[in-house]
Amino acid sequence: MKGMKGWVLFGVLSVLALTLAACAPAATPEPAAEAEPFKFGLVLVGPRNDRGWSQAHYEGGLYVEENMPGAEMILFELLNPADKPEATLEGVVDDMVADGAKLIFTTSDEFEEDTLGVAEKYPGITFINVSGDDALTGEAPANLGNIMGRMEDMKAVAGCAAALATQTGHIGYLGPLINFETRRLTASAYLGARYCYENYRELNADDLEFTVTWIGFWFNIPGVTLDPTEVTTNFFDTGVDVVMSGIDTTEGIDVAGQRAAADEVVWAVPYDFEGACETAPFICLGVPYFNWGPAYLETAAAVNDGSWKQSWDWNPPYWEDLTDNSRTAAGWVNGEGLAAELQAHLNDFISGLASGDINVWSGPINLQDGSEYIAAGAVASDSEIWYLPQLLEGMEGPSE
Amino acid sequence: MSDELIGIIASILLQASPLIIAVCGETLTERVGVVNLSLDGSMLLSAMTGFIAAYKTGNLAFGFLMAAAVGAFFALIVALASIRLRQSQVAVGFVLTLLGDDLSAFLGQNFTRLPGPTVQKLAIPGLADIPILGPILFQQNLIVYFAILLTFATWWWLFKSRPGLRLRSVGERPEAAFARGVDVNRVRYLYTLIGGGLVGVAGAAYSLGVKIGWSEGHTRGLGWIALAIVIFGGWSPIRGALGAILFGATKALATVLQRTFPEVSVVAFNALPWLLMILVLLVVSSDITDRLIALSPRPMQRPLRRLLKVSPPKALGTELVEG
Numbered sequence: 177m178k179g180m181k182g183w184v185l186f187g188v189l190s191v192l193a194l195t196l197a198a199c200a201p202a203a204t205p206e207p208a209a210e211a212e213p214f215k216f217g218l219v220l221v222g223p224r225n226d227r228g229w230s231q232a233h234y235e236g237g238l239y240v241e242e243n244m245p246g247a248e249m250i251l252f253e254l255l256n257p258a259d260k261p262e263a264t265l266e267g268v269v270d271d272m273v274a275d276g277a278k279l280i281f282t283t284s285d286e287f288e289e290d291t292l293g294v295a296e297k298y299p300g301i302t303f304i305n306v307s308g309d310d311a312l313t314g315e316a317p318a319n320l321g322n323i324m325g326r327m328e329d330m331k332a333v334a335g336c337a338a339a340l341a342t343q344t345g346h347i348g349y350l351g352p353l354i355n356f357e358t359r360r361l362t363a364s365a366y367l368g369a370r371y372c373y374e375n376y377r378e379l380n381a382d383d384l385e386f387t388v389t390w391i392g393f394w395f396n397i398p399g400v401t402l403d404p405t406e407v408t409t410n411f412f413d414t415g416v417d418v419v420m421s422g423i424d425t426t427e428g429i430d431v432a433g434q435r436a437a438a439d440e441v442v443w444a445v446p447y448d449f450e451g452a453c454e455t456a457p458f459i460c461l462g463v464p465y466f467n468w469g470p471a472y473l474e475t476a477a478a479v480n481d482g483s484w485k486q487s488w489d490w491n492p493p494y495w496e497d498l499t500d501n502s503r504t505a506a507g508w509v510n511g512e513g514l515a516a517e518l519q520a521h522l523n524d525f526i527s528g529l530a531s532g533d534i535n536v537w538s539g540p541i542n543l544q545d546g547s548e549y550i551a552a553g554a555v556a557s558d559s560e561i562w563y564l565p566q567l568l569e570g571m572e573g574p575s576e
Numbered sequence: 577m578s579d580e581l582i583g584i585i586a587s588i589l590l591q592a593s594p595l596i597i598a599v600c601g602e603t604l605t606e607r608v609g610v611v612n613l614s615l616d617g618s619m620l621l622s623a624m625t626g627f628i629a630a631y632k633t634g635n636l637a638f639g640f641l642m643a644a645a646v647g648a649f650f651a652l653i654v655a656l657a658s659i660r661l662r663q664s665q666v667a668v669g670f671v672l673t674l675l676g677d678d679l680s681a682f683l684g685q686n687f688t689r690l691p692g693p694t695v696q697k698l699a700i701p702g703l704a705d706i707p708i709l710g711p712i713l714f715q716q717n718l719i720v721y722f723a724i725l726l727t728f729a730t731w732w733w734l735f736k737s738r739p740g741l742r743l744r745s746v747g748e749r750p751e752a753a754f755a756r757g758v759d760v761n762r763v764r765y766l767y768t769l770i771g772g773g774l775v776g777v778a779g780a781a782y783s784l785g786v787k788i789g790w791s792e793g794h795t796r797g798l799g800w801i802a803l804a805i806v807i808f809g810g811w812s813p814i815r816g817a818l819g820a821i822l823f824g825a826t827k828a829l830a831t832v833l834q835r836t837f838p839e840v841s842v843v844a845f846n847a848l849p850w851l852l853m854i855l856v857l858l859v860v861s862s863d864i865t866d867r868l869i870a871l872s873p874r875p876m877q878r879p880l881r882r883l884l885k886v887s888p889p890k891a892l893g894t895e896l897v898e899g
Contacts, residue, residue: 413583
């Protein structure tokens with residue numbers, strides 16, 4: 177059957193061709209016009225129920241609807257080239273504006289550039305690009321602001337929990353793509369881990385292995401990114417016993433849960449969403465999560481009464497109670513996998529951060545190439561943290 | 577052996593398991609003379625169906641069952657089209673490949689990137705504590721146990737059992753089998769359906785265990801790999817399983833290489849296993865290999881041919897002309 181071999185070869189070849197080819201976005205749909213009470217748009221890069229990044233934003237939108245009379249959310253999910261190759265941010269925004277949205281949250285770094293474009297196209301509508309910095313750099317028109325939660329502190333807490341738990345002294349970080357945001361978050365986790373490895377475990381922090389593998393996007397796109405399931409599996413195979421997730425979805429803790437079912441001693445630290453531990457609670461050390469509700473509500477109220485001013489907000493956690501979702505922008509919940517005596521250490525670390533006695537971003541801190549970034553005795557400024565150019569010395573994995 | 581190496585080997589086995597299941601299924605199908613070329617599409621559709629069924633009900637077994645049903649349904653179309661309607665199996669299978677791909681993308685679009693239930697690992701008491709072999713073979717995911725048992729069961733059935741003999745005779749000399757009173761078409765329907773069902777199980781094994789979750793194109797390409805491995809495996813489940821493990825090893829290697837050479841694009845490493853499969857296909861089916869073997873020392877020729885060359889069931893892809 178020569179013919180069949182030919183077809184199979186053709187099939188394999190065409191898949192290869194598709195693997196090598198990149199993806200391209202396409203045209204926009206047309207709008208229609210009308211207006212109403214207070215409508216706001218929420219554009220998500222993933223699905224509203226991913227138990228990760230996108231769900232956290234969706235809950236933020238629900239929080240606004242619950243707490244602001246007359247507020248109504250217009251939702252658009254899965255705006256990314258893999259799931260909706262035909263959709264563009266401009267098309268989505270056209271529709272939302274046509275439906276009467278006065279305020280639109282574009283909730284991914286993926287939308288940063290396009291948000292600039294639509295903000296110029298619709299000067300009467302307020303735009304918030306989450307995680308961007310256009311309002312800081314002055315590139316943004318006056319109707320475009322930025323919001324981000326100060327996750328760096330919570331990532332330090334997460335790193336601390338990982339360092340307290342690890343038996344092999346090797347932590348794996350499941351990273352998305354490489355940019356300023358992911359570098360500083362990963363570095364914060366590493367600094368938190370180092371601090372706790374040294375101060376609570378009383379071990380040499382230089383012996384702590386911290387490996388970062390970037391999959392290439394915020395979540396798995398078959399054929400385009402590394403498969404997070406495989407990466408996590410590979411972590412555990414190569415001596416890692418705590419996997420910290422930096423991606424939008426839950427593969428890290430899913431795989432850890434599978435492995436733990438065969439009595440393997442492993443843990444996971446998921447990310448983004450308060451309920452992320454639920455997949456495998458017993459091996460979950462805790463989760464650093466975003467709580468967008470309060471900031472979204474404040475913004476919606478300000479836009480509604482006309483008092484909104486452009487700003488670049490990097491909202492801090494509410495240190496008195498990191499799980500107070502009416503106040504904190506970034507939170508931390510302990511997981512069931514974190515043993516009681518480790519919890520005591522972690523609480524001590526958290527109160528140190530809260531009081532300012534501990535600052536993991538204090539020098540000396542060297543970049544991955546060995547050059548000095550923060551001198552001994554100095555403390556990193558906000559902009560030094562935000563624009564971290566490389567990973568840090570001691571971290572394994574690519575910086576760009 | 578270091579723990580690291582043991583861990584990697586165990587994971588390669590895990591990676592290979594769904595492929596092994598699909599390869600066993602397709603081997604059965606092709607051994608009765610039917611080519612079900614729709615694997616890539618039916619695996620995608622069954623991966624999606626299995627995921628959604630398990631996600632909605634929380635019942636993994638139900639997910640696998642639905643996935644098997646989808647795989648068997650696609651196989652039924654191939655069988656009907658070729659046996660009843662006398663259409664080209666290859667063309668029908670190819671169209672079904674495209675259909676399954678698009679249909680899975682469309683029907684599964686509201687279930688992408690969600691965390692669903694997953695098949696767990698299970699350490700087998702006693703055996704799991706054996707050094708080296710324990711961690712590789714007996715602290716595995718349930719899918720791995722199933723794939724291993726299935727490989728040997730398929731091999732035994734094909735080559736050691738009476739129904740297996742009849743099965744092969746239908747794929748080699750259907751007219752002769754028919755003359756001996758074998759209901760050729762019934763046997764073909766039966767094993768095409770069983771094979772398709774196993775392909776469906778393989779799809780669900782991905783979405784519920786090995787490549788957790790669903791998103792568009794989640795297993796795209798792996799069906800083609802399974803088809804290629806069936807050829808590479810010379811239509812034998814054991815050799816096919818080894819082929820799947822080899823493929824799993826290159827995937828694992830790609831992950832390791834990615835970490836070692838971070839400056840090289842992810843896409844390049846993702847392409848690596850496919851290139852290897854093309855190479856293998858060319859080697860086992862090319863005339864050049866024949867000539868190279870003829871150049872080797874005479875005593876080496878037979879074993880080399882056995883190793884490198886394969887020949888399909890003689891009636892593969894043909895219809896039985898009755899009377």
